[in-house]
Amino acid sequence: MLPFIVPGWRKTGWNAVGGRRASGIFAFPSIIQSVAVADGVLKEELQPMPDSKDLKQREEAHWAKTSRLMFTHLGVWFFFGFIIHMFVVPLNKITIPILNFPLGFYMAAQGSLIVFVVMLFMFAKQQDKIDREFGFAEED
């Protein structure tokens, strides 16, 4: 009897904790949430399918790769958006030959902008490649 009661007690105990949390200050959004689910026509095909384990793994690998790409691009963005301009004073001592721009000024006026544009085209390609690799890309 005891082994049966103890897990059961524990289970209700956990539920009680969850229940108390839900009825505290955190309660109101969860009430509204049910309204939200009802108010659009939602996608039904979310129930676990037979190959759901495989799908789960693919989803995780896809998201890991996507996140990595995100951080790489954010790194480049941060470097050309901020870091490089912190060195504007020494960079301004260098003049670009022929065009006569001081390099620090040029980076803020054009250089970083060109990097951003190129980056975005590259990102669109790279992310699409990742989506295709895991079979999550849209049909062409």
Add this chain to the structure above:
Amino acid sequence: MATQSSGGGSDFLNNLGRVYGIYTGGFLAFVILLAVLEQVGVPNKILGYLFVFFTLAVYAIIGVLSRTAQVSEYYVAGRSVPALYNGMATGADWMSAASFVGMAGTLFLLGYDGLAWVLGWTGGFVLVSILIGPYLRKFGAYTVPDFLAFRYGGNFARGLGVLVLVACSFTYVTAQIYGTGLIASRFLGMPFELAVFAGLVGILVCSMLGGMRAVTWTQVAQYIVLIIAYLTPIIILSTKKYGFPIPELTYGQAISDIVAREQQMLANGLATVASLKPHISPFINYSPLNFFAIILCMMVGTASLPHILMRYFTTPSVREARQSVAWSLLFIFLLYFSAPAYAAFSKLEVYTNIIGSDVSALKPWIFNWGELGLIQICGKNAGSIDAIIAACKAIAGHPGVVRLQDFVINTDVIVLSTPEIAGLPYVISGLVAAGGLAAALSTADGLLLAIANALSHDVYYKMIDPNAPTVRRLFIARILLLIVAVVAAATAATKPGDILAMVGWAFSLAMAGNFPALVMGVWWKRATATGAVCGIIAGFGLCLFYLVTTRYFPGAGVQYFGMTSLLNPVTGAPIVDIAKAMALPNAMEAFPTLAHPLANKVGWFGLTNIACGMLGAPLGFAVIYVVSLLGKEPSKEMQAYVDDIRKPRGRTVLEEKTI
């Protein structure tokens, strides 16, 4: 269905290249025709009217042809806008009167420090593409509050989203209508108040009948006009001066000439160290903190502004949404990397041909702008030669030549006067005016639509009457568009003093209110409804508090909230003597004018209030994180939806009823 489009529409979509090719050719032919008319002696005023009315008529025709009775066409252009064209439309949506007319002038005045705005208003698209835009497209929302409502448990989050949206879009749209009025009144000679309402008509014909669909196709047309108008004068100028038609490359020479001339002016006594701000030296106008804070706030604000995000709801696929962001930035880049060239050429012209020239030998174009009070010499409007000579004589010890400290120019003049400085025919000036008008109208369209859609879709349909039939939803949407437009125009007609500063504020408010909740909603499944609601309130609240206190209640800010004076970026000294200012009788005055010694000049950590998003957004992230972890994990279904948003394949998460 989301991808459905009407029969006539798909025919149009298949021939986009041809349609806009013919349109561009027609526009160029029209410009040439006007140039010929000018040569045969048609007066300038008529040319100006022809320019404005022709372009407005074209936008109106596109607007009327794109009318629609379908909800998905009205809200998201049927999700059928190809990446390239959506990029152009976003470019026009993004570049406002302030970008077109004001940006080059800001760079003229601030030199290197002005580049904070160029960087801030371009780099944000990287964040749009990487963090938010394509995911919202996959989600399938009509508006940004739609996403917040779904992800964060309903109408409370939706209401907050609408609040943030209206707060950051309304002042912005007012500024655009103000810009429309300014350009129309300057080039057509209409009274300002009348010009505002004339501009309003131009805005409404584009958007009333066809919603997003009409706005998209007019914005593409407006982009073409504005970019031709922006680049033409400066390409001619560059060819004339340096024999090479790419001004973005030749202005390097102008910059080195400016640097040399700055030294020369100091040596000749034409400028004092106090009046001269070296063009390429950083951190003279902004402290490094504020320089980088402005860049960050403008970038993150870009990725949070609803009227920009909703443009990416219109592409046929997630893939195209990403490509479209790249195209958008390319089209925006074309203007922003040319703005510093405008600034450099104008500055060189002013430094060599105005500064140091005899007061009696100034060129006539100066007086055209001086009459309007936009150029001052020796402290008086440069209305005529006699006025200036008299004004300069009145200054003790004035040498009779214009010195740098005698010369004051309004930033709006730089772009608008370049054709005259270069000695180009009036038709180019008219072209520039048409471009400025296109920039102001297109941005106003996008913003009005964002506000009206939030009110009609989110507030009326989702919160008040979820059973409203399509006809009534579209009717309400149009009526609200009209009401918002009239209210914005009425506000603009009063010429509110703070309006331009408020555009900068919009970015920080959007950043603080939207960014943490949107990013966490996609990138962190554990983010809960309560967390997000608290995060939006805390972040947006702090940013709004900082803005309102530093601008409208600076005395209270100093007295009760420990605010101190902002610092002079060069010397590091406080820019106001707080003790002295607080001793004045009007120190605690609420809603003081901009001339008040404390208004906009106090704050925490020396942070300018334009960058209040720097305070709000980190707080928003922290609150969402902590409160989410304190609460229960979001439901399995919600986490599955988030997984779904992350994968481009498959149907959108939210499918709207369209019948």
